[in-house]
Amino acid sequence: MFEISTDYFAAQYPLKGVLEKVLGIQKVYLSDELADVKEDMQITPSIHLIYYGDKLPEAKNGGFNMQVVQTWLVVLVVRKRDKNHGMHLTNIIRALAGKVHSNTGPWLRVNTPAKPQFTKGHAYYPLAFTCQMKMKGAL
Template sequence: MAIEDYLFIEQPLIARIKEKMPGLQGVYACANLADLATQQQITPAAHVIYVGDETGTTSKDQGNLGKVQVVTQLWAVILAVYDADPINTGEGARRLAGPLIASLLRAVSGWKPDDTVKPLVRGRPVPPHYANGYGYYPFVFKAEFVFNT
């Protein structure tokens, strides 16, 4: 079956997180990390961002003249939490984030968005960020599938 929407994983991923993490105040699609940092935050929340592809260069990866490609899409899920921390150590945000991180990893790691995608696996780590009481905890997941041009 030909894939008509190259970013088809976004909405099922959002739905999966909403289903498995009902304690979140929201799960949002976000264009990039800069947008996330400048928006008014509702917390706790998850933000889903497409961060690009990995493609191999061998004939196994590229198939017949590059028309059939094994693609690994990278999807970041950033958990955002807030804790009014008068001394700005981030400790409260980490306490809030810990259980949410465990729930996120259980919900997404090994999950298959549909029959065309291999089970999602963790990708390269991205460091967390803390500022003014907000903690941002990013996790990258790899979604591998075959795309036929």
């Protein structure tokens, strides 16, 4: 099980590594890079990787040995004229669902808290994945 030591968002790097190998995807953006991405200039098809939140234990020892379940959104971005939306989504799910990589995982697909969105030229398809991790609190 992945242990969070110094960087609470450390799981994003192994996750990004897996997503960069998805057939047909040109670019994977981390959430802190998205502020600099202008819609009309972004490379597509691409993935936006966004930390969505976590679920914490309610057990009495949850303060020291926590079992944290992080949720990450994997948002496929395609131009509307791209006719391979479904193929890209299938490739993402197959690459990530159940995957164990760099001591993270297995990545489990869960219900997505957001609906697809569409702009004049782009489509945004969110998928959600969770991973259980451990973290030590105060001694």
